[in-house]
Amino acid sequence: MVALYTAGTMRWTLCIGSFAFKFARSDRGRAANQREYIEWDRATPIRREMLCPIIWAAPYGLFNVMRRAVPLTPEDQQKRLDSGDFPDWDYMPGGPKEPFEYKESDWGYLNGRLVSLDYAGWDRDE
Numbered sequence: 001m002v003a004l005y006t007a008g009t010m011r012w013t014l015c016i017g018s019f020a021f022k023f024a025r026s027d028r029g030r031a032a033n034q035r036e037y038i039e040w041d042r043a044t045p046i047r048r049e050m051l052c053p054i055i056w057a058a059p060y061g062l063f064n065v066m067r068r069a070v071p072l073t074p075e076d077q078q079k080r081l082d083s084g085d086f087p088d089w090d091y092m093p094g095g096p097k098e099p100f101e102y103k104e105s106d107w108g109y110l111n112g113r114l115v116s117l118d119y120a121g122w123d124r125d126e
């Protein structure tokens with residue numbers, strides 16, 4: 001079984017088989033895991049199409065289990081940025097603001113569909 005370990009600023013990601021385990025590195029990481037789960041939980045079906053699904057969230061944001069995606073290459077990211085070809089979160093007015101950024105490490109493919117892997121980028125106090 002192939003395992004892959006990636007460090008983000010707030011979370012460590014361990015990919016095993018078809019799962020990605022995202023462990024909090026700190027309190028900020030726990031808060032990020034919790035925000036990500038809130039976003040997944042409240043997302044409309046159209047928005048869920050843009051998000052890598054969370055299968056299970058451990059208590060206190062200790063870790064989230066996501067489906068494992070294939071990372072986006074820098075070339076692919078540049079091409080998509082040039083052509084504006086990233087999913088459109090704001091297809092409808094109102095509701096939560098865009099929770100992700102457009103850096104290549106935050107996106108991946110699931111069965112050929114482009115999804116955000118890091119969508120904790122919104123402020124809970126907004």
Ligand SMILES: Nc1ncnc2c1ncn2[C@@H]1O[C@H](COP(=O)(O)OP(=O)(O)OP(=O)(O)O)[C@@H](O)[C@H]1O
Pocket residue numbers: 006007008009010011012013015020022032052066067068069070071105106108117118119120
């Ligand atoms: N579902 C997934 N499948 C495959 N790889 C993933 C998945 N989720 C996260 N990763 C990898 O793990 C890295 C760290 O995850 P993530 O970006 O969510 O953590 P973070 O600490 O919030 O990151 P940042 O450094 O952007 O603040 C990602 O950049 C990505 O490369």
Ligand SMILES: [Mg+2]
Pocket residue numbers: 008105106118
């Ligand atoms: Mg990230």
